[in-house]
Amino acid sequence: MNLLTQGAPGPLAQLLSRAGPERRSRWARSRTRLRRDLAFVASGVPLHLLTAPLFLWATTQLVGLLDGSSDAAPYVLPVALALILVAGFGLTGAQRWRFRELCGREIPRLRFAVARRQFAYHWLVGPCLAVLELAVLALLLLAVAGTTVYAWEWLLPMGFRQAHQNYTTWSAFVMAAGVGALFAVPPAAAALVRLEQRIAPALLRDDKAEALKQRVSDLTESRAGAVDAADAERRRIERDLHDGAQQHLVSMALNLGIAKATLKDLPPEAQQVIDEAHRAAKEAIEELNNLVRGLHPSVLDELGLDAALSGLAARAPFPVRLRADIPARPEPAVEAVAYFVVSEALTNVAKHARATRAEVTVTRLGEILRVIVTDDGTGGADLAGGTGLRGLAQRVSSVDGTFRLSSPTGGPTVMTVELPCSAAAQ
Amino acid sequence: MQRRRAVIAEDSVLLRMGVVKILDMAGFDVVAECDDADGLLVAVEEHRPDLAVVDVRMPPSFTDEGIRAALTLRERWPETAVLMLSQYVEERYAAELLARHTSGIGYLLKQRVADVEEFIEALRRVADGGTALDPQVVAQLLVRRGSDPLDRLTEREREVLASMAEGRSNAGIAAQLVLSESAVAKHINSILAKLDLPRADADHRRVLAVLRFLKGSG
Numbered sequence: 125m126n127l128l129t130q131g132a133p134g135p136l137a138q139l140l141s142r143a144g145p146e147r148r149s150r151w152a153r154s155r156t157r158l159r160r161d162l163a164f165v166a167s168g169v170p171l172h173l174l175t176a177p178l179f180l181w182a183t184t185q186l187v188g189l190l191d192g193s194s195d196a197a198p199y200v201l202p203v204a205l206a207l208i209l210v211a212g213f214g215l216t217g218a219q220r221w222r223f224r225e226l227c228g229r230e231i232p233r234l235r236f237a238v239a240r241r242q243f244a245y246h247w248l249v250g251p252c253l254a255v256l257e258l259a260v261l262a263l264l265l266l267a268v269a270g271t272t273v274y275a276w277e278w279l280l281p282m283g284f285r286q287a288h289q290n291y292t293t294w295s296a297f298v299m300a301a302g303v304g305a306l307f308a309v310p311p312a313a314a315a316l317v318r319l320e321q322r323i324a325p326a327l328l329r330d331d332k333a334e335a336l337k338q339r340v341s342d343l344t345e346s347r348a349g350a351v352d353a354a355d356a357e358r359r360r361i362e363r364d365l366h367d368g369a370q371q372h373l374v375s376m377a378l379n380l381g382i383a384k385a386t387l388k389d390l391p392p393e394a395q396q397v398i399d400e401a402h403r404a405a406k407e408a409i410e411e412l413n414n415l416v417r418g419l420h421p422s423v424l425d426e427l428g429l430d431a432a433l434s435g436l437a438a439r440a441p442f443p444v445r446l447r448a449d450i451p452a453r454p455e456p457a458v459e460a461v462a463y464f465v466v467s468e469a470l471t472n473v474a475k476h477a478r479a480t481r482a483e484v485t486v487t488r489l490g491e492i493l494r495v496i497v498t499d500d501g502t503g504g505a506d507l508a509g510g511t512g513l514r515g516l517a518q519r520v521s522s523v524d525g526t527f528r529l530s531s532p533t534g535g536p537t538v539m540t541v542e543l544p545c546s547a548a549a550q
Numbered sequence: 551m552q553r554r555r556a557v558i559a560e561d562s563v564l565l566r567m568g569v570v571k572i573l574d575m576a577g578f579d580v581v582a583e584c585d586d587a588d589g590l591l592v593a594v595e596e597h598r599p600d601l602a603v604v605d606v607r608m609p610p611s612f613t614d615e616g617i618r619a620a621l622t623l624r625e626r627w628p629e630t631a632v633l634m635l636s637q638y639v640e641e642r643y644a645a646e647l648l649a650r651h652t653s654g655i656g657y658l659l660k661q662r663v664a665d666v667e668e669f670i671e672a673l674r675r676v677a678d679g680g681t682a683l684d685p686q687v688v689a690q691l692l693v694r695r696g697s698d699p700l701d702r703l704t705e706r707e708r709e710v711l712a713s714m715a716e717g718r719s720n721a722g723i724a725a726q727l728v729l730s731e732s733a734v735a736k737h738i739n740s741i742l743a744k745l746d747l748p749r750a751d752a753d754h755r756r757v758l759a760v761l762r763f764l765k766g767s768g
Contacts, residue, residue, distance in 0.1 A: 366637070374568075375565060377661070378571075378664050381667075382572065386575070426607075426613050435639060437690070438639075
């Protein structure tokens with residue numbers, strides 16, 4: 125014993141110290157849960173009962189109106205009905221708060237479309253739940269009263285005690301019943317909480333289809349945001365490159381060009397160095413231009429898809445025919461994707477298809493921008509083959525576009541991309 | 551040779567400094583440097599230069615200020631030749647310029663200034679009343695065309711056509727494509743015949759005919 129009290133690390137002490145916190149924590153956990161459940165139940169009473177007096181008031185006004193006994197009823201009744209309506213929404217908000225704060229359960233925001241279920245909850249289910257909640261609270265009250273009967277029985281009137289001589293025997297029963305009730309409170313409260321958790325979301329939240337619809341629209345919005353952010357980032361990089369590196373490179377190439385043109389009497393080695401530097405600078409400019417073209421060229425923002433595509437088509441290492449019929453500019457994200465599609469497609473054709481010519485057709489018909497790229501190459505292009513095509517298909521699907529590829533061995537290859545664009549965008 | 555006078559409108563200081571140097575080498579005194587279209591118009595009104603070098607994209611909106619200023623310039627002071635510099639080629643801008651004015655006009659990509667000797671040649675050609683079109687302009691005009699008489703041209707004839715459209719003389723085309731001048735003349739006759747274009751002696755008239763053809767029914 126002595127050893128134990130001194131806290132020596134004997135096996136038993138270890139066992140105790142291990143079991144101790146665990147037991148205490150279970151006790152603490154169940155106490156916390158009980159406290160939470162009781163708070164939840166108690167807070168439900170006013171919220172669920174609030175509708176009853178309102179309802180009664182409205183009913184008396186209605187009765188007053190119908191039998192003509194009340195002069196004020198025609199004016200008061202609409203107020204009562206309006207209050208009922210407003211109270212419904214207010215109560216839903218309060219219930220959502222209650223479930224979130226006391227139960228840790230999020231009830232998705234309700235919209236007007238399902239107001240019927242919301243009112244069913246507040247006006248029909250609510251009062252029943254209030255009765256159950258009151259019952260649990262009453263049980264708790266009686267249990268506490270019963271358990272502590274010996275502490276307050278002396279408060280009983282003297283007359284009563286004299287009339288019931290055996291009240292002390294009864295007190296023992298009362299206390300036993302109180303202790304029993306005390307044990308019944310937590311499961312009762314927990315059961316009621318579970319019941320409410322099951323009922324409230326079903327009636328207060330959007331139904332599954334509604335919730336899914338909401339989720340889809342949220343996701344669509346956030347994805348559009350992500351796509352726009354990526355576009356904005358590309359644009360920023362393009363601007364930075366154009367305002368910074370490109371200007372310096374052009375200036376450098378120009379000065380080297382001047383040196384090359386004027387310093388004719390330099391030794392041939394020096395001339396050669398200047399010549400090479402000049403060529404390297406020009407190549408760097410060209411590479412930078414290619415990089416920018418692959419990202420997001422400024423011509424796309426300023427003049428639109430049509431103008432940007434003719435630059436792309438003219439730079440392809442094989443003849444490209446371009447037909448563009450775009451009466452109204454699509455939104456920037458769609459323009460960017462369409463541009464990227466043509467850019468990647470022409471790059472792919474140049475790399476793999478051994479084509480002698482290609483044709484790019486871009487037409488906007490109502491809310492669809494259709495991009496068709498055909499080449500007379502060897503065909504056999506495959507989504508699984510190169511990463512280029514896969515990236516292309518992904519970029520297309522990022523704006524809910526469709527991507528079709530027909531490329532039989534021997535050609536020709538036809539790539540069709542359709543991008544939805546909103547009618548309002550200019 | 552008498553030195554001629556030029557103004558430049560370009561908002562990038564680095565590039566402007568470089569072009570001023572080249573203008574000086576090409577025999578032009580730069581009488582005014584501006585960084586926007588309004589400044590350009592004021593400067594041209596004041597100095598009446600032989601040549602204006604104009605950036606397409608300038609403040610405040612950075613779109614086509616330069617093109618509009620150039621159109622105004624050619625309208626009001628036709629004796630001032632205009633060479634446009636652009637970050638990228640917009641063939642409709644070039645076409646718009648060329649539709650109204652047949653001489654003393656140029657449209658080049660900015661990066662061409664690095665090829666100093668060719669750029670000097672283009673500056674002089676435009677100031678002399680000729681044309682200087684970037685090869686990229688011609689290439690972009692070509693992609694717009696549907697199936698047409700261009701298909702009847704041989705590979706060599708296409709090259710000659712492109713050089714012709716850029717504003718080069720027969721001698722210039724011969725030098726660029728490493729051909730004899732008589733071969734060039736023969737190719738040109740063949741091209742003009744195949745495309746049903748009128749023969750013209752002056753280079754810029756010929757360019758115009760070719761360009762009209764290129765941007766015609768697409």
